[in-house]
Amino acid sequence: MSKKKTPPQSPKQPQRPEKPEESSVAESTPVSGGFQFEPAWLWAVVLTVATVMAYYISLDNGFMVFDDDKAIRYNNLIKNPTFRGLFMANNLGMYAPITWCGYALVYALAGESASAFHTFSLLLHIGCVLSVFTLMRMLQSRAEVAFFTALLFALHPMQVEATSWIAGQSALTFSLFYLLSLMAYVQWQNSRRALFFGLSIVAFLLSVLSKSAAVTLPVLLLALDWYKNGTVTLKNVLAKAPYFVVSLIFGLYTFSTREAEGHDLVVASSAYNLFDRFLMVCHSLLFYPVKLLLPFKLSIFYPMEKTDGVWSIDYYLAPLALAAIGWAAWKYGRRDRVIGLAGLWYLIPLAVMLPYVSVGTFEMRSDRYVYISSVGFFLLLVYLAQRIPAEIRRGALIGMALLFGFLTLERSQVWNNEVSVFRDCVDKYPDAPLCNCNLAYGELLNLEFEPSVQHYTKALALDPSFVEAYNGRGQAYFQLKKFPEAYSDFDNAIKAGIVTPKLFLNRGKCHVILGRPAEAIPDLAKSIELEPRNPETWYFKAVAEGKTGDLAGALKDYSKAIELNPQYVEALVNRGLMYFNEQKFDEAIADYTAALAVRPDIIIARNNRAMAYLSKGMLNEALADVNKSIEAQSNYPKSYETRAKVYSQMGKTAEAARDMEKVKSLTSGG
Structure with missing residues (x-):
């Protein structure tokens, strides 16, 4: 039997773009487990139902004092929105007009209903879940990989912070448009229709207008170019020029607005030098995957502290572990681009969330920071699991999803209010002064004065420099009618350099109650200087003046209090x-x-x-x-x-x- 000859190919013949390498796992046709991953709409329904079941309990949660009150309850912008207010000004130190539009829409439809805002958050999360499912189907051929990647993303308890905290809606909103931009770009890669490139840019604009963290998207688009073609050319980079221009503008503007709000962007300080920052970044890059794989001891706050000026051993080992993982990712990611894309998807969005700088209190680590990056981790996990026999693999993935769903249901209850979320924090990190201080504040607002005093006292015992605790404990003592103790705490807070109108008012009130009206008047005058429209301050100043015999001044100040209220x-x-x-x-x-x-x-x-x-x-x-x-x-x-x-x-x-x-x-x- 004669052997057929293969016609020789011309060396000048253009070659087709190389497809991403894939393992030899069977495609998602009927499977031995008795079910198949088609049609896609059916599995989209399954994802939606599973997400609702995991989060339905969060719909009964209330507003959190931390940020929810400022973002919703006391934010006149969302109650009386204007184009100028939404799009031409910062709000609470952020330029995120699309996020504020979302809040304003919910308020217009349902008023100050916490349940309505939680429902909107859940809808945004479902939108992200379905976008992940669709995008995974577009990027690789295994429907099973797409489904389980989206399912684990949907149900993981680290997503609760973004989904069950109303103030976390910015993470959901920017992520939804981020994913839509990626989808449109992949569609453009496949069709070369300008419409999809334009839609990608529009979605990207909406994403950065929701949260500045979206500035990483152009780099992830280059990762998609590499995934499709096996290389990144200068042409690919130049094609992203519109994206990079937008990212640069919004990135620089974000830095300026944060500093304008008094949030200094500190890289090196007496607390953390440059080497400390290096260790913190390396440790954080490993911290999130561990929590994604083993989601236990989750918290609103994760301490990053040295003991006697020294980090724990895992911080010093983190760069070595990261180097080994990076080498493996480089080696195997080039052979199998799904692995490479998954690694880049984890790394790129997270890059702007790492602790290079300190901005505020909770900015070191947070569950919501890994919301969009977790897609890359789950893609890698599910894709590598394809090497395992189908029955074992699917059983393990379903079991993992069920565990995640149960933990999410449980964690959604933790996010019910400020007391429950910080009591959980104290349970897990009892020696964290910040957790104790914030729990005490929540208890103070919920009229739990004795527990509030206890937790403020513990915060001060753990860290005497935590001087804000003096102010809070003083208010709790005041409500308990322990006026000498309240005065002492207010006095300590003022001596520590805290300058707020409420603090001077409170110390002035203590002076009045303790029979020292003459000493009260300077404090109350200082409070009025800082906040002249508080009727309570004018009232107590009038009381003090009346007790010192200044009846004309008292009558004038009573009249001012009544004018204001x-x-x-x-x-x-x-x-x-x-x-x-x-x-x-x-x-x-x-x-x-x-x-x-x-x-x-x-x-x-x-x-x-x-x-x-x-x-x-x-x-x-x-x-x-x-x-x-x-x-x-x-x-x-x-x-x-x-x-x-x-x-x-x-x-x-x-x-x-x-x-x-x-x-x-x-x-x-x-």
Whole structure:
């Protein structure tokens, strides 16, 4: 039998782009396990249902004091949005107009409903899950790899921070448009239609307008070029010029806005030198994969601290481990581009989230930082698992997904409110002063004053330089009526250099309550200098002035407090008393009437108005007021004394005598 000859090929014949290398695993046609991964829409439904089941409990969560209140509850921009406010100004130190548009949309539809905001977060997460599923199907031929990559991404408990924390919506929003931009780019790679290139740029713009972390996308696009062609050419780089220009603009602008908000971008400091930063970056690159593979002891905060100036041994070993992993990734990633792409997908988006600098409190490590990068990790995990026999592989992946789903359900409950999330933090890192301090703050806001004092005290014991704890503990002591302790803490906070109007107000209030009105006035004046529109400060300054004999100043400051808050009952009652003492009975009656319109149950205002009516000779009005006072509170001697005076003026001496006997009975304890 003659052997056929293969026609010789011309050396000048252009070669087709090399396809990514793939393992010899069977394609996703019917499988021995009894199911198949087609049609795609059915598995998209499965992904959606699984995601909802894992996160449904988070829909009952409330707003978090940390950032949710500033972003939603007290943010006038989302309640009354304008184009100028959304797109031409920073909000809370960030330029993220698309994220703020999302908040404004939810507020317009549902008002201040925490459940509505959590529902919107869940919808964004589902959108990201389905985008990952679609993108994985576009990039490689194994539907099983696409499905399990998306499933693990959907259910992993590290995604809870971005999905169950309303303030984390920016991570979801930018990630959704980030993924859509990648999808459009891959479609452009396959079709070369300009429409898809344009859609990719538009989605990228929306992504960086949602969160500046999207600036990494052009580099990941180059990774997709390498994945498709096996190389990156100058033409590939130049084609990304529009993306790189946008990234450069938004990156530089982000640095400037963060510094303008007072968040100094510190690289080297007394706490961390350049070598420390190197170790921290290397350690973080290994920290996230470990948590993704073994998602236990998750927390809103992960300490990165030296002990006596020395890191733990794992920090010093991290560069060596990273070098070994990098060498393996380089070696095997070139042979199998799916492995290479997975590694780059993990590394590139995470690159801007690593602790090169310190910006604020929680900026070292955070679960939400790895949201988009986790796609690369799960792609690598599922792809490598294809070497395992199908029955074992699928059982293991399904088991892993079920475990992740259970942990996500559990962790969603942790994110219910600020107390639960930081109690979880303290349970896992009991010696972290920040966790103790923030738990104490949450307890303070939830009126749990004794536990708040305990956790503030522990924070200070762990780190005496944590001076903000003095302010918080002082407020808890104040609510417990432990005024000397409250004063001491407020004083320590001010001496430590904390300058806030509330702090000076609180120390001033302690001075007043502890009988030191003259010392209170400078504190209250300083508070007014820092925040002139707080009616409470004007009120306490008036009280202090009244106690020092400055009646004109007191009357002026009571009037200012009422101007700022016309329903300030205490200020109205006190000014009414001053008017009464000056025999300005009409003005006194007007103030007491205004106070009673707000709080009809306030006995002192009704009794004082009765006295003003009595002084004007309006006996019937006076009697009606004092009778209501006695009806509301039958053991208040002042009311009986006032009624005795009214009865005496009416000539009802027997009734007057009876009321005076009642006064003696109440005041003598009989």
